[in-house]
Amino acid sequence: MKIFHILAGGPVDHYADFLYYESDDVQWVAADRGVFHLLQRNIMPVAAFGDYDSVSEEELRWMREQTTLHIMPKEKDETDLELAITWALKQKPDIIRIFGATGGRLDHGLANIQMLVKSLDTAIEMILVDHKNEISIKRAGTYVVEQNQRFPYISFLPLTETVTGITLQGFKYPLHNQTIQWGSTLCVSNELNSKKGTFSFTSGILMVISSTD
Template sequence: MIVHILAGGPLDHHPDFSQYEDEQVVWAATDRGVYYLLKRGIVPAAAFGDYDSVTEEELEWMQWQKHDLHIMPKEKDETDLELALRWALEQRPNSIRIFGATGGRLDHAFANVQMLVRGMDQGIPITIIDHKNEISIQTPGIYIIESNELFPYISFLPMTEIVTGIALSGFKYPLENETIRWGSTLCVSNELVEEKGTFSFQSGILMVVRSRD
């Protein structure tokens, strides 16, 4: 099972969802993301939010479509997306994809990216996806990465202060046993030159960003 979460980010930042359709997908949504999802004819299994980003008429229509909207108070210690992500992790899926988490306020976007670490302890990969990027994080190890013409550029950024032992093979700019720190751009905007490449590192947490212009 794969859990998809649609947050309330701008509609023009949504990807082509047909690329991520799967019969095993279970949907959740937050705030205006619930409205977007219901408009696509999909009733989410779980919905969270204070719904301050929808009009009274839209909220009434949403409640007609789905009665259990889990209306949360505006003053709370967790964002709507964090509540949805907690629910998603409790389902023990094979992976989680988050849409609508970028393109709006930067504080929300940065917090959403940091939440990717929430799946590490449970071994559940989480990916944030928008119309130009796929963002994930990895722990030390060796990984195979395949060419994807939709997202040809690949960047590696440190999530921890230091990431050591980075090696890239099959890339336009290969590396061997490099160390990157916060603020380094050494591993920004690389490309595969083969159908498959490998990346590995020895310590730290690495963010992997696949992008297109």
């Protein structure tokens, strides 16, 4: 299995526990100040992207001594994280996890979540992870979800205007063939009743968020 972990430049106190997701299959990629934080942890990225406007000149010199940096112009059409995600997708891994992408500016956080749609037309599972959430995006279909004590609450939010045919089995609050639209909280904060459950829907795109308090 080929797994890429991408570290963006968000606040350190919103990082998930990297060790929980670590394995021999993981390769790290970093964007902007995420490169600095990764190197501070003695983790060497296989690729590093950014204009590095969020680090000092001294920090940038130190980073250049540690690894090769793809230094991008400050004025460009993509964020540093988008460049890192685009590169990672081209490597065709099985899984991409994105860390350090929430907890700062709201516009950046929302844009980072929306970038999960880049994996929809691929076989790559892409997940945004922070200290309280795991977020993914799904097309219509049937999916198995396993109980996770770290993130016991599961919410389903429509990313398209309407999502139809939502059915939840094995959940505390089951549903059968329901439709939800933007602004609905019907599928917020559910829980599994057993070790495994299933969710399915027939049309639309759904955001799946596993969370803890």
